Amino acid sequence: GENVEQHPSTLSVQEGDSAVIKCTYSDSASNYFPWYKQELGKGPQLIIDIRSNVGEKKDQRIAVTLNKTAKHFSLHITETQPEDSAVYFCAASKGDSSYKLIFGSGTRLLVRP
């Protein structure tokens, strides 16, 4: 079955710097890759997603890149702000109608003011 590995497990950056979180997946049939942000005491919130027919997608300060050949995808946050501090999860899915997601283990991002 699918396995998703996520690195690093913790990341501390200075406000204004960029943050990059990387994930690898094992099943080449996976074709849908969302990212979630989870703040303390809340459920995960979908922040951006990418499908395998696209190599990069951007939404304001966040972007996601996908390398299908290497089975890597990454989340890039530019001009980080303290409110970006949270746990971020990547996930992968085969994109059949159930869209069952397999999650990475999470990255705790701390943005220091």
Added chain:
Amino acid sequence: DVKVTQSSRYLVKRTGEKVFLECVQDMDHENMFWYRQDPGLGLRLIYFSYDVKMKEKGDIPEGYSVSREKKERFSLILESASTNQTSMYLCASSSWATGRTYFGPGTRLLVL
């Protein structure tokens, strides 16, 4: 906005009790999911449902059952709660069309 609501934010139950966790979504989504989240173990899929009255086991179904009698409602049942079921339980829903999955706020369950 998509809204997924869960019946309780916090629950405290005794070992052996039957526990019901309820989830409702308002976006007419076909798929609904129950995950549990534990420190160091991430999010693990317990059960999911792709249609009314349909259910499939996820990765950790043991000790749980589910019910989906209406499209908008998906219930997770712990037939006889045990201390190792103390966890954060997250409900989610998605549509067949986009696959975008939205989560509820979670229920933190403590089994004593």
